[in-house]
Amino acid sequence: MTIAAGYLHAGQYRGAPLRLHWSLPVGMFVFTRFAAAPLAWLAFLALVLTHEAGHAALVRHYRLRVVGIDLHGLGGETHWLGRPSLSQRVAIAWAGVFAQGVALATVVLLEAAFGPARDAWLAQIVYVYTTANLWMIAFNLLPLPGLDGEVAWMIIPAWRRRQRPRVDGRLRRVAKLHVVRRADTVPDREAMVQAVADVDRELRAITDAHNAAADGDPPPPGRGGAGSKTRR
DSSP, X not given: OEEETTEEEEEEETTEEEEEETTHHXXXXXXXXXXXXXXXXXXXXXXXXXXXXXXXXHHHHTTOEEEEEXXXXXXXXXXXXXXXXXXXXXXXXXXXXXXXXXXXXXXXXXXHXXXXXXXXXXXXXXXXXXXXXXXXXXXXXXXXXXXXXHHHGGGSHHHHHHHHXXXXXXXXXXXXXXXXXXXXXXXXXXXXXXXXXXXXXXXXXXXXXXXXXXXXXXXXTTOOOOOEEEEO
């Protein structure tokens, strides 16, 4: 494990780097009502990862590429590359909340079948997957920049017309995913130059695609797209 820019590089999730921000323990503490309940903290961590896994699953379903997952105190971010359609972007935005909804329904059904949790530690876990889960869903669906609600509510045609220019503008900026290297690794200058060239091509591809869409022309063939990030 290595630390860079406030993130702990904790391994990989299905081939994508998984990083934990220093603010993650703060979020665990707040969303568990400031209780000293390690199992509830782990439940919060699992819930956030479930949300991001929902995003990542749909990104891969649309044959886009997940390049990293970050978890922090307010949730997380799934970084991905590709050129999805508007409907695909909306579906990806809803996927994280849908995964949380599945977790919520599962715990509610188990509680209905076996009765309320009598153990204090188990009750904390149930709280995380029910009450705290609902608060996290409501917060994340606020139509604010950086939250899933900014794109998710574009499922409504009127909201789509109003929000699309701003969201498309954000897609012109490639999210910087911190690359964590081993301390004893010697940087490869040719690889760095190639990476910069790749990013430049991706930025040009995004600009061309959005300009073509604005002019009503089909996007230029044979060019790759660049990425975005879905925030928790």
